[in-house]
């Protein structure tokens with residue numbers, strides 16, 4: 001096979017899941033790992049390694065990927081401790097949290113993603129045992145009727161739902177994100193939603209680097225709202241806790257020295273400031 005064949009390039013949006021798994025595999029190898037994902041290396045596979053090392057800047061900013069995973073772990077653990085009885089992971093990709101986190105056996109965990117990546121994951125993890133009640137759903141989240149049906153069904157069988165969408169919203173337009181937010185807010189038992197977010201300045205940086213090849217593969221970076229997490233308030237979701245990835249990486253001495261001058265973060269909207277973070281939103 002050559003460097004331009006299917007194992008070295010992004011073939012579509014679901015291949016971005018292999019890219020993220022590559023960084024989880026790298027972190028797992030460190031003696032000071034902030035989390036360990038023993039499945040990541042197998043899930044990323046050779047193709048994940050090739051993607052990270054072929055995309056422009058694709059193997060850089062390890063600190064940001066690690067901070068994102070760490071923050072989602074923290075927010076999810078807290079929501080579960082506070083009584084969430086169902087985790088709805090939208091665009092779960094190759095995430096292995098149901099296998100690697102310490103979870104109540106009674107917890108329901110529903111993963112949603114496109115059919116190809118769901119079946120790939122099933123092949124790799126099919127014989128492993130998750131720590132909770134895990135289900136996988138193949139669904140295109142742009143299918144409005146399909147997702148509304150799923151959300152209504154989930155709303156009917158859980159009391160406290162925490163939604164997670166890690167690495168998804170950036171691939172949607174602002175209108176698509178707003179529509180998804182409204183559909184999620186329609187469920188009275190949907191209590192919180194954990195998202196990651198980029199500022200407009202960060203979005204532009206990403207569009208100029210890895211975003212070029214991703215865009216050609218149909219996975220363009222699109223969403224970085226000027227309002228930041230306040231974008232979600234009119235759609236029924238109040239920002240409750242917003243944590244910057246650079247600040248988080250700096251707490252663990254993982255932030256690159258040349259970026260430390262960007263701290264402390266500015267207050268309010270981030271505009272041109274290159275910011276990424278993880279936000280906990282509560283249903284209003």
Ligand SMILES: C[S@@+](CC[C@H](N)C(=O)[O-])C[C@H]1O[C@@H](n2cnc3c(N)ncnc32)[C@H](O)[C@@H]1O
Pocket residue numbers: 013014015016017020021090091092093094095112113114117139140141142165166167168171
């Ligand atoms: C960057 S990956 C993130 C995967 C995972 N959340 C993680 O952090 O490892 C983006 C994921 O979004 C999924 N995705 C993108 N558009 C989607 C859609 N319309 N419906 C369902 N999943 C989608 C892709 O298949 C891919 O698994």
